[in-house]
Amino acid sequence: MAHTSKDLQDLQRLADRGRENRSHARTAPIIRWVGNKITAHVTGSGENVYRTRITLGQKRSYGCDCQDHRKQRGRKGPCKHVILVAREVLTLG
Numbered sequence: 001m002a003h004t005s006k007d008l009q010d011l012q013r014l015a016d017r018g019r020e021n022r023s024h025a026r027t028a029p030i031i032r033w034v035g036n037k038i039t040a041h042v043t044g045s046g047e048n049v050y051r052t053r054i055t056l057g058q059k060r061s062y063g064c065d066c067q068d069h070r071k072q073r074g075r076k077g078p079c080k081h082v083i084l085v086a087r088e089v090l091t092l093g
């Protein structure tokens with residue numbers, strides 16, 4: 001559990017400020033957490049629902065099927081959906 005918090009906080013540190021700001025406008029995601037994998041469905045602007053995933057631990061990674069992530073492949077840090085999911089999980093504790 002300690003590692004989980006650290007992983008998620010590291011992810012938040014990577015967050016671009018603009019994306020972090022925009023992540024607050026999203027609606028609460030449905031989160032499923034199995035082992036070290038967190039998957040969530042985040043409702044975007046309009047009717048789009050994005051599948052967002054975060055893997056914790058040694059094979060740390062994150063992904064999302066939104067356009068931002070598909071274009072950038074995380075080069076500019078996590079997309080707003082990943083940022084939101086990380087924050088929600090940290091808040092849930």
Ligand SMILES: [Zn+2]
Pocket residue numbers: 050052064065066067068069079080081082
């Ligand atoms: Zn995304």
